[in-house]
Amino acid sequence: MRVLHVVTLHTPTHEFGGPTRVAFNLCRALESRGDRCVLLALGDGFPGGKGRLPGSPHGGAPRRLDGVRVRLFQARHVLPRFEVSGITSPALLARAFGYVRAADLVHVHLMRDLVTLPVALLALRAGTPLVLQTHGMVDPTGKPVARLVDALGTRRVLRRADAVLHLTERERRETAAVLAPTPIAPQYRLVNGVAAQERRTTSGPPTILYLARVQAGKRPEDFVRAMPTVLAERPDARFVLAGPDTGALADTLALADELGVRGALRYRGALERAEVLAELRRADVFLLPSLQDAFSLSVLEAMSVGTPVVVTATTGLAADVREAGAGRVVDSRADAGNGPLLGRAVLDLLDPAANEKASLAAWRLVRERFTLDAVAGTLRGIYAEVLAGRAARPGPTPR
Known part of the structure; x- marks a missing residue:
């Protein structure tokens, strides 16, 4: 054909x-x-x-x-x-x-x-x-x-x-x-x-990853707003912001400076395909604060390697993540108050037992339903x- x-x-x-x-x-x-x-x-x-x-x-x-x-x-x-x-x-x-x-x-x-x-x-x-x-x-x-x-x-x-x-x-x-x-x-x-992948293993300081276009609709500033909550209990945590800047990077980095967390945040820019998978495998938690993603490929790719995800309730994959136990689903709020909620969800998944359970669930979810x-x-x-x-x-x- x-x-x-x-x-x-x-x-x-x-x-x-x-x-x-x-x-x-x-x-x-x-x-x-x-x-x-x-x-x-x-x-x-x-x-x-x-x-x-x-x-x-x-x-x-x-x-x-x-x-x-x-x-x-x-x-x-x-x-x-x-x-x-x-x-x-x-x-x-x-x-x-x-x-x-x-x-x-x-x-x-x-x-x-x-x-x-x-x-x-x-x-x-x-x-x-x-x-x-x-x-x-x-x-x-x-x-x-x-x-x-x-x-x-x-x-x-x-x-x-x-x-x-x-x-x-x-x-x-x-x-x-x-x-x-x-x-x-x-x-x-x-x-x-997405393509089926081998399940990842992690080591070293906990890493929280945002990997998507850096644009207002994806709410990267909420990723930054989650950082103080996480760092208060896990000061060794590191945050990685990756993806092409389509208009929101300057404000996102300015907010990190304002909140005093810029030192724990690394911006990687746009990544090649091999680099995308490498970052996903290194991450302990994948956090995408977007309120409206219909069916995020980035979330699917994170779960394909067994990285637990934190998403908001209004995104298209929220029900699947919740049902499978593949991460955490946070109530959607279009205000600054969403940051602490996201931070608590990340902390929950940094517990080793919870992370292992969600990792296996995420990996199985993709292999069973979304290859x-x-x-x-x-x-x-x-x-x-x-x-x-x-x-x-x-x-x-x-x-």
């Missing part, structure tokens, strides 16, 4: 985060099962003179990144005010229809932007089977520009796609609500998955159902 995956942006430091990583992971897993996948996206921040991009159809460079066939086009920031939603590439859009027509199925990692939405509309025009995956990014909104985008295209693709994938029941309801009362296309659950191989099997089943449904239709489907 020839599958075209479409995501908005890929950068060397993975600044766009989860959707791009999911797309790369799924492409690798599907290739291992015999499918032929190509990932189409904008690229930014890659070396190359005069805006040329390694892997670009115009640059003459290799067309693989991280083991995946890619077609990357230099991002053009046409609407800087809208950040990632305001970038596009005329060259990508000019070639996209050809890529869509050449595929047996198009899998779009959809958001309200100038890349994924236009390509989804082109798939409808071409009559190529279309699967949408929203990653919690398409929900009801009162923002005028977003509502205009919905009227111009989002509602159409949600209604006419062959399948719409969701991570959680909440995402399923919210995506459907964008169309209400008009029915949405058939919806299927597809969780995120990439299992997710790829589920996805291929959805693809097969979509293609069978198309084959059963009498004649061409009007778009």
